Amino acid sequence: MTYGLPEEFSARNASQIIKAWDDRSFKIGMYISLFIFIGITVNCIGSIIELTLFEFIMGFLFLGTPTIILVGFGGQIGAIALLRLFQPQSLEGARKFLDDTNVWEYNSKETGAGFWKGLRGIDFERALARMLSSRGVDCRMTRVTGDGGVDLIIQLSGCVYWAQCKGHSTKVSVAAIREIAGACVNSQARPLVFAVNGFTAPAVEAASIRSVKLYDTDDIVRLAQRARIEAI
Known part of the structure; x- marks a missing residue:
């Protein structure tokens, strides 16, 4: 099977490529989440100023916290989906190579x-x-x-x-x-x-x-x- 990778490529190389790409996806997801959160915050500043301290605290607990969580998850999911569209052929080959290697080792080596x-x-x-x-x-x-x-x-x-x-x-x-x-x-x-x-x-x-x-x-x-x- 052809993976579009160098002949001396190993499972360790594949793991390193995938980890580097996943780390990049996480960082981009954090930036997207932060950008969305800043936008929501700016739009809400006017309303927050008019609230009492109690209303502000209750609003943050019941609306702000879930929003932060949803924005965080949404950013990560969006980043992963976006980067999947533009992932290089070498990354796709590395994932397939690692999957096939793991299956082979599971069935063919004493450690599987x-x-x-x-x-x-x-x-x-x-x-x-x-x-x-x-x-x-x-x-x-x-x-x-x-x-x-x-x-x-x-x-x-x-x-x-x-x-x-x-x-x-x-x-x-x-x-x-x-x-x-x-x-x-x-x-x-x-x-x-x-x-x-x-x-x-x-x-x-x-x-x-x-x-x-x-x-x-x-x-x-x-x-x-x-x-x-x-x-x-």
């Missing part, structure tokens, strides 16, 4: 929730193991069959964790919590469950009782956003 939500089964286990390992975590996968309910063995900061990975299209039920908790009961390992689509309420309650740590997609993304994982 869409990347994880689309993974199932062994693909989820591999992606999770790869992400953890690339961030300094000692992580290895178990056998596909006969693993006793343990998909990943994680060693971090002197602790050992046994983890289940649930790449399901629905929320994980309490059965998975019981299984991993049971697998860890006669070991020093701490139980974890990673699930791309979250957990049912009974599963969350059971995890709290059995000291099982739960990680949904948002939690996995937060781990992926770290350059190095020191704790889990």
Whole structure:
């Protein structure tokens, strides 16, 4: 897709262009609002002089304040609409570029929730193991069959964790919590469950009782956003 931008253009460049334009829109909106307010004030001076102090205060509270607010909003909206008509092609390209970049990162990078939500089964286990390992975590996968309910063995900061990975299209039920908790009961390992689509309420309650740590997609993304994982 063509955006009318330099080849070395980046999402950071796009954000800078959009922010600069939005800042300019805000300033112009303030000037428009001030101009309108001054005009209203000048037209009302004659009437204000004839009012008593009480009438002036009441009029300001019930008429002046709403007018100031409306003028402020009107100025901002007017400035944005006006500048939209005259925005350069580079700005339009920058907005489209940033939108497309965000969509791509959401679905294609480890730091995007869409990347994880689309993974199932062994693909989820591999992606999770790869992400953890690339961030300094000692992580290895178990056998596909006969693993006793343990998909990943994680060693971090002197602790050992046994983890289940649930790449399901629905929320994980309490059965998975019981299984991993049971697998860890006669070991020093701490139980974890990673699930791309979250957990049912009974599963969350059971995890709290059995000291099982739960990680949904948002939690996995937060781990992926770290350059190095020191704790889990």
